[in-house]
Structures are given as C-alpha cells and as structure tokens.
Amino acid sequence: MSSEIIPVTQDIELRAVEERYTTDLHNLVVKNKTFLQTAFDWAQHVGSEEDTRRNVQSNQMLHQRGYAKMFLIFAGDELVGVLSFNTIEPANKTGYIGYWLDEDRQGQGILSRSLQAFMRYYVERGEVRRFVIKCRVANQHSNSVAVRNGFTLEGCLREAEYLNGRFDDVNIYGKIATL
Numbered sequence: 117m118s119s120e121i122i123p124v125t126q127d128i129e130l131r132a133v134e135e136r137y138t139t140d141l142h143n144l145v146v147k148n149k150t151f152l153q154t155a156f157d158w159a160q161h162v163g164s165e166e167d168t169r170r171n172v173q174s175n176q177m178l179h180q181r182g183y184a185k186m187f188l189i190f191a192g193d194e195l196v197g198v199l200s201f202n203t204i205e206p207a208n209k210t211g212y213i214g215y216w217l218d219e220d221r222q223g224q225g226i227l228s229r230s231l232q233a234f235m236r237y238y239v240e241r242g243e244v245r246r247f248v249i250k251c252r253v254a255n256q257h258s259n260s261v262a263v264r265n266g267f268t269l270e271g272c273l274r275e276a277e278y279l280n281g282r283f284d285d286v287n288i289y290g291k292i293a294t295l
Contacts, residue, residue, distance in 0.1 A: 120179075122187065124233040128226060130187035130199060133175045137188055140195040142168035144218060151219045155255050157279050175200075182206065182243075189217065189230050196221045199230050204244065211244040215261070222257070231265050239293045249289040252277055262289040 120132035131137070142165045145152065153160050162168070178184040183204060189197040197217035204211050213234075217227045238244040249267055251258035263269075267289035275283035 120187075122233055122237045124189075124230050127192055128229060129190050130230055130234060131190055132179055133172055133186040133188055135169065135172055135176065137195065138169045138172050139165060141172065141188065141198075144195055144197075148216070148219050152216060153280070155216070155252065155258065155279075157277075185211075187234065189226065191221065191226060196226060197230075199227070199234055201238075201244070206243075208246065209242075209244050210246040210248060211238065212248045212250065215258075227261055228265055231261065235291070235293055245293055247291045247293065250276075250286050251289075252279065253285045253287055259287060259289075262287075265291070267291045 119134060122130040124130060133141075142162075145162050145168065149162060175184065175186040179186055184201050185204065186198065186200040188195055189199055197215065199215045200213070201211040202214040213231070215227060215231065235244075235247055247267070249258070249262045250273070251262065253259070253272065268291065270288050270290045273286045273288060276286040277284050
C-alpha cells in the first residue's frame with residue numbers, strides 16, 4: 117500500500133501518519149511539549165515512545181476507515197508538525213481541523229500553505245465541504261491561522277475546553293468550500 121501524500125509546495129508535503137514516523141513524531145512532541153501544553157490537554161500525557169506508537173497505530177486505523185485523517189507536515193525531509201481532521205462527519209461532509217507546528221518553524225507560512233492544500237485536496241475528492249476550526253480564545257496563534265485562511269468566526273463556546281486546571285472559552289470558525 118503506497119503512502120498518501122498531499123503536495124503543498126516544492127519543499128513541503130503532508131504525509132499520512134505511518135508507524136515508521138513514530139520516533140520522529142515522538143521526538144518533535146517532546147521537543148515542543150512545554151509549548152504544546154499551553155494549547156492541548158493531550159500534551160501533558162505524552163509519555164514513552166511506545167505510547168506515541170500506540171497513538172500512531174490508532175490514528176492510522178481511524179485514517180484508513182475515514183473517521184479522522186492525520187497528516188504529518190514535512191519541510192524537506194524534516195517532520196515539523198501535524199495537520200489533521202480530528203473528526204469527520206461523512207454525512208455532513210464536515211471536517212474538524214486540528215494542527216500544530218514546531219515552535220521553531222512558526223511564522224514561515226508552512227501551516228497556512230499546508231492548510232490550503234489539505235482543504236483543496238478534500239474538496240476536490242468531494243469528501244469535505246465544510247471545514248471547522250475550534251480553538252481557545254486565548255490561543256492567538258491558532259485564531260490567526262483561522263482568520264488568515266478565510267474562516268469565519270461563527271461563535272464562542274463558553275467554558276467549553278478544560279486545560280491546565282480551568283475551563284476556557286473556545287472560538288468556533290467555519291469555512292464552506294466549493295469547487
């Protein structure tokens with residue numbers, strides 16, 4: 117079975133999650149753990165490389181079954197982040213997007229270019245037409261990614277996400293794409 121790859125630019129591509137990337141993914145998460153803990157609850161629970169392997173295996177299964185899609189962002193041959201549909205609602209053709217990028221690689225347009233290619237790929241396949249990004253109100257970087265990529269703020273979910281001992285408000289952004 118060949119790998120699913122979404123080309124982004126000459127130097128950037130999205131590769132479907134595979135077990136062979138476990139070590140690189142684990143090392144990238146560990147490198148960015150402090151930063152990631154400011155945005156994601158799961159980051160505090162990252163343990164051994166074997167835990168990461170089980171997470172990758174689970175995501176591969178969800179990817180293959182179409183319930184979620186996890187892609188790794190590569191710049192050259194370097195793993196620099198993750199872009200995914202955390203959930204897909206096939207009947208509604210809606211995908212809930214999640215992402216993070218190595219703190220050292222932010223501000224270079226990698227994530228925005230990857231997001232545009234990712235959405236175009238799924239629109240052209242006819243699988244997703246409505247894209248949703250949910251992010252904490254306080255997460256200015258993630259809110260900026262949504263706005264910069266043409267998403268519309270549809271509302272704010274009050275105290276909808278528990279992180280670091282408190283409930284935070286969450287913005288919900290949507291974008292409806294057409295061919």
